[in-house]
Amino acid sequence: MGYRFTDLIDACKPEWRAYIEHDFVRQLGAATLGDASFRHYLKQDYLFLIHFARAYALAAYKSSTLADLRQAHEGLKAILDVELDLHVGFCREWGINEDDLAGLPESRATLAYTRFVLDTGNRGDLLDLHVALAPCLIGYGEIANWLNAHPATLRGEANPYDAWIAMYESDEFQGAMHAEMEWHDTRLADATPARFEALTRIFRDATRLEIDFWQMGLDQAD
Numbered sequence: 001m002g003y004r005f006t007d008l009i010d011a012c013k014p015e016w017r018a019y020i021e022h023d024f025v026r027q028l029g030a031a032t033l034g035d036a037s038f039r040h041y042l043k044q045d046y047l048f049l050i051h052f053a054r055a056y057a058l059a060a061y062k063s064s065t066l067a068d069l070r071q072a073h074e075g076l077k078a079i080l081d082v083e084l085d086l087h088v089g090f091c092r093e094w095g096i097n098e099d100d101l102a103g104l105p106e107s108r109a110t111l112a113y114t115r116f117v118l119d120t121g122n123r124g125d126l127l128d129l130h131v132a133l134a135p136c137l138i139g140y141g142e143i144a145n146w147l148n149a150h151p152a153t154l155r156g157e158a159n160p161y162d163a164w165i166a167m168y169e170s171d172e173f174q175g176a177m178h179a180e181m182e183w184h185d186t187r188l189a190d191a192t193p194a195r196f197e198a199l200t201r202i203f204r205d206a207t208r209l210e211i212d213f214w215q216m217g218l219d220q221a222d
């Protein structure tokens with residue numbers, strides 16, 4: 001008893017490290033990532049974000065307190081009003097226009113990950129859903145920090161992916177990440193071992209699907 005969010009990471013260490021330190025991340029940090037791989041990733045991430053917005057709408061539906069409902073609403077607004085606009089701008093800088101985005105076929109990795117999150121939320125409760133979302137929300141912040149601590153990482157104009165790292169190292173994003181970890185800490189504090197084990201399975205599967213998402217980008221897979 002008395003679990004914390006970091007216990008989920010500790011329970012899934014090999015998968016978590018494989019996600020945080022994936023070749024896609026390493027190459028992005030070292031500025032050796034092929035631009036076609038990055039473009040493929042950006043396009044699929046547009047589809048990912050749309051389903052992620054739906055997951056926040058599901059979180060609103062699964063909320064039983066006003067505080068949780070407001071949190072889900074803020075998350076949905078942040079994706080629709082900020083993240084997606086930023087992402088479309090980012091895509092434009094990489095030569096992908098809105099018409100390209102509108103007609104995109106969805107890759108298997110995008111399909112598997114996003115529908116896993118939505119299904120987990122549908123059949124479970126709000127905590128199950130947040131645990132399925134956690135590798136995304138918390139992992140990207142940790143990736144930015146890991147890249148900054150890694151000697152092979154290039155920052156500034158020497159790296160065309162610098163703006164991507166900057167987005168996730170920002171105080172705003174790191175603050176949101178810590179707030180999410182605290183939310184988990186509060187909910188996990190009174191989880192039973194059986195409940196924690198069920199949540200660990202969700203966390204591990206979502207992390208494995210994040211690994212597949214990086215690999216899909218690297219391989220430009222459909």
Ligand SMILES: Cc1ncc(C[n+]2csc(CCO)c2C)c(N)n1
Pocket residue numbers: 045048049052075078079083135136137140210213
């Ligand atoms: C495959 C994939 N996984 C995680 C993220 C990161 N991410 C997506 S939405 C969001 C915050 C929403 O307010 C964050 C951190 C991504 N872009 N793509």
